[in-house]
Amino acid sequence: MNQKISLPDQVLDLLAAIAAHLGDVGQPLAIQARHARVLNYSPTYIDLNIPERCDSGSWPDGPLDIKPLVTDRQGEPVGEVLLWVSSGRITLLEQAWFTDDPPTAWPSMENVRIS
Numbered sequence: 001m002n003q004k005i006s007l008p009d010q011v012l013d014l015l016a017a018i019a020a021h022l023g024d025v026g027q028p029l030a031i032q033a034r035h036a037r038v039l040n041y042s043p044t045y046i047d048l049n050i051p052e053r054c055d056s057g058s059w060p061d062g063p064l065d066i067k068p069l070v071t072d073r074q075g076e077p078v079g080e081v082l083l084w085v086s087s088g089r090i091t092l093l094e095q096a097w098f099t100d101d102p103p104t105a106w107p108s109m110e111n112v113r114i115s
Helices: 009-035
Strands: 035-043 045-049 069-071 077-086 089-098
Touching: 009 077, 009 089
Parallel strands: none
Antiparallel strands: 035 045, 045 089, 069 077, 077 089
16 A cells, blocks of 8 residues: 555554554554555555554554454454554554454444454
8 A cells, every 4th residue: 555545444444443442552553544544455454554643642652552352243352453552653453363364444333342
């Protein structure tokens, strides 16, 4: 994908849900998600560029301390989503899987549990 491309709707929905779950601390995440540009895209990771005009979050570098659980149609856990942060900005979304087969797409919110 070209770096001018925005995040797909299902990924934006996921990030909005995570931001809402985090409360006030998640506000910069919601804004960054709306302005993010995709550098590299696959069903298991998305490299992001967040414009400087977006406020930084107060999160430490590394994976954000929230891992939304991805489930199959029966509600069984099949993976999780990790959000990687550097200098208060989302840099990478990673979809880890618990099964033998890697994901072929990013999950829709009906297959995600955030706790």
